[in-house]
Amino acid sequence: MTLQFYDTMAREKRAFEPADPTRVTMYVCGPTVYNYTHIGNARSAIVFDLLYRVLRHHFGEAHVVYARNFTDIDDKIIKASKETGAAIADITNKFADIYRAELQDLNALSPGFEPRATDHIPEMIELVETLIKQGAAYEGEGHVLFSIEAFDDYGRLSGVDRDEMIAGARVEVAPYKKNPADFVLWKPSKDDEPGWDAPWGRGRPGWHLECSVMIEKQLGRTIDIHCGGQDLRFPHHENEIAQSACAHQGAPLARYWLHNGFLRMGSDKMSKSIGNVVLTHELLQDWPGEVIRWALLSAHYRQPLEWTDELLRQSKRQLDRFYRLLEEIEFSDEAGAPPASIVLALDDDLNTPEAFAGLHEIRDIASQLDGEARKNAIARLRSAGRYLGFFAHRPGDWFKGAAGEGPTEMEIEALLQERANARKTRDFARSDQIRDDLAAKGIIIEDGADGARWRRE
Ligand SMILES: [Zn+2]
Numbered sequence: 001m002t003l004q005f006y007d008t009m010a011r012e013k014r015a016f017e018p019a020d021p022t023r024v025t026m027y028v029c030g031p032t033v034y035n036y037t038h039i040g041n042a043r044s045a046i047v048f049d050l051l052y053r054v055l056r057h058h059f060g061e062a063h064v065v066y067a068r069n070f071t072d073i074d075d076k077i078i079k080a081s082k083e084t085g086a087a088i089a090d091i092t093n094k095f096a097d098i099y100r101a102e103l104q105d106l107n108a109l110s111p112g113f114e115p116r117a118t119d120h121i122p123e124m125i126e127l128v129e130t131l132i133k134q135g136a137a138y139e140g141e142g143h144v145l146f147s148i149e150a151f152d153d154y155g156r157l158s159g160v161d162r163d164e165m166i167a168g169a170r171v172e173v174a175p176y177k178k179n180p181a182d183f184v185l186w187k188p189s190k191d192d193e194p195g196w197d198a199p200w201g202r203g204r205p206g207w208h209l210e211c212s213v214m215i216e217k218q219l220g221r222t223i224d225i226h227c228g229g230q231d232l233r234f235p236h237h238e239n240e241i242a243q244s245a246c247a248h249q250g251a252p253l254a255r256y257w258l259h260n261g262f263l264r265m266g267s268d269k270m271s272k273s274i275g276n277v278v279l280t281h282e283l284l285q286d287w288p289g290e291v292i293r294w295a296l297l298s299a300h301y302r303q304p305l306e307w308t309d310e311l312l313r314q315s316k317r318q319l320d321r322f323y324r325l326l327e328e329i330e331f332s333d334e335a336g337a338p339p340a341s342i343v344l345a346l347d348d349d350l351n352t353p354e355a356f357a358g359l360h361e362i363r364d365i366a367s368q369l370d371g372e373a374r375k376n377a378i379a380r381l382r383s384a385g386r387y388l389g390f391f392a393h394r395p396g397d398w399f400k401g402a403a404g405e406g407p408t409e410m411e412i413e414a415l416l417q418e419r420a421n422a423r424k425t426r427d428f429a430r431s432d433q434i435r436d437d438l439a440a441k442g443i444i445i446e447d448g449a450d451g452a453r454w455r456r457e
Pocket of ligand 1: 029236
């Protein structure tokens with residue numbers, strides 16, 4: 001089977017053929033850095049981390065160029081700065097660092113480029129000027145607006161009907177707009193707001209413009225794959241497409257469009273207004289990153305994913321079973337080539353449920369074998385898991401790691417020390433009590449020649 005992805009623009013799976021197999025380009029719309037991100041944001045980052053891994057496998061690590069941006073100028077950031085008194089750069093640097101660290105905990109590879117919007121302001125002004133010259137944009141009360149009449153294909157990606165869009169008030173009506181669906185390329189800044197001098201007055205870029213410019217600067221005019229969450233199809237991606245195509249004599253922004261589905265809390269959509277938002281950094285306090293990664297990839301990326309505590313518990317149990325087997329072979333950072341069954345599953349539009357089934361199958365086979373054959377099968381399991389971004393830990397460390405519930409590593413170590421002291425003073429009643437208390441919390445103590453070791457059940 002060939003590598004194929006569901007292309008939102010074509011509305012079908014298409015064989016993936018990059019324009020230049022020695023330089024495959026992908027772009028993911030990254031976060032606006034003013035606050036902690038939620039697990040829905042992480043789903044997008046992890047799904048497309050997997051895509052990055054698959055592309056690197058097929059085209060070679062040196063031949064895939066991946067950029068994921070930071071939006072570091074935005075009304076929400078300005079508001080956060082006014083509310084907290086912190087400088088904008090301090091807020092955006094802090095949350096960009098946190099975002100990076102969180103994704104590292106989820107075993108995501110770093111993109112080669114992480115462009116920031118504020119590093120591209122001159123190029124943004126240039127692009128707006130080009131659009132004005134071509135009659136695709138106009139000025140109004142210090143704003144510059146893109147005229148959607150200038151782009152015949154407007155709405156093609158999302159399938160949103162223009163009239164319906166206006167009737168449904170999904171666009172902001174404003175006196176300076178010729179058409180309510182026209183969108184902002186540049187907006188004026190008040191004196192106490194950050195701004196840059198431009199031919200239309202001091203102001204700042206609109207969000208959609210930022211991505212178009214960063215894509216061109218970092219990757220080129222037409223890229224291979226543009227990725228993002230399903231909620232970005234309209235208006236964000238529709239607007240990126242319109243700006244870029246008009247500024248580039250019709251050259252398309254991307255050859256393939258991939259979108260991941262929503263993450264739901266039970267049957268509800270996760271949203272700030274319902275108040276059911278789960279923050280990634282909070283989850284990471286209770287669960288190992290690989291457990292969260294497993295949960296995020298457990299459903300096919302285009303399907304909605306129901307996020308529950310039970311999903312996390314199940315993911316932990318499954319990973320524990322794999323790590324139990326991995327304990328039998330010597331740890332290594334190196335992993336062999338992934339088995340064909342796993343590669344083929346992901347080649348088919350990143351079919352993670354099928355790849356997970358493949359992992360279970362290899363585990364079942366390995367557990368029925370003995371001796372060298374068993375070790376080889378376990379090594380195959382490790383290669384398979386590593387391809388998906390799992391099994392990075394030493395099994396010994398894994399079983400000591402965050403359990404979701406139960407005592408922390410520090411609490412356990414302190415109790416073990418107390419138990420060792422009790423044994424020294426021959427207080428065996430206390431020593432046994434500590435062991436039994438820990439056992440009741442799922443912590444197993446194994447006494448050996450070089451002291452006591454522990455692991456989670
Ligand atoms: Zn974007």
